[in-house]
Amino acid sequence: MSSFFALGLVAIDAWVSLKGIKSLVIQTEEKRVPQLMQIAAIELNVTRTSLLLRHAILARTPEELDTTFKEIKEKRQIIDTNLKEFESGVFTDEGRTFVNKFKPVVGAFWVVGEKNIQLISEGKKDEAFDFW
DSSP states (O other): OHHHHHHHHHHHHHHHHHHHHHHHHHHIIIIIHHHHHHHHHHHHHHHHHHHHHHHHHHOOSHHHHHHHHHHHHHHHHHHHHHHHHHHHTOOSHHHHHHHHHHHHHHHHHHHHHHHHHHHHHTTOHHHHHHHO
C-alpha cells in the first residue's frame, strides 16, 4: 500500500513538473523566439547599413548615391521598428536592462552614420572613409 502511495506522489510530482515545463516552452515560443528574431534583424540591418555606407563612398554616379541613401533610410526605419517591437515585448527586468543599454548603442551608430552621410553628401569621400 505504501509503495502505491509513493508511486502516486511521484506521478503527481511529475505531472506538476511537466506542467511547468509546458509553460516554459510556450513562453519560449511566444516571447523569446520572436525577441531573438527581432534582435537578429536589428543586427543584420545594422551590418547592411554599414555596407551601404561603404557603398555610398564608392558610388560612381549621383543616381547610385541617391539610391544608396534611400536604402540606408529604409534600413533605419526597419531597425527603429524592430527595436520598438523588441522593447514592447520585453517581459523581464533583465530584458529592460538590456534595452536600456542597447538603445544608446544603436543611437551612437546613427550619430556616426549621419556624420558619414554628411561627409559623403559634401563630396568628402576620403574623409568619410577615414571617419568610419
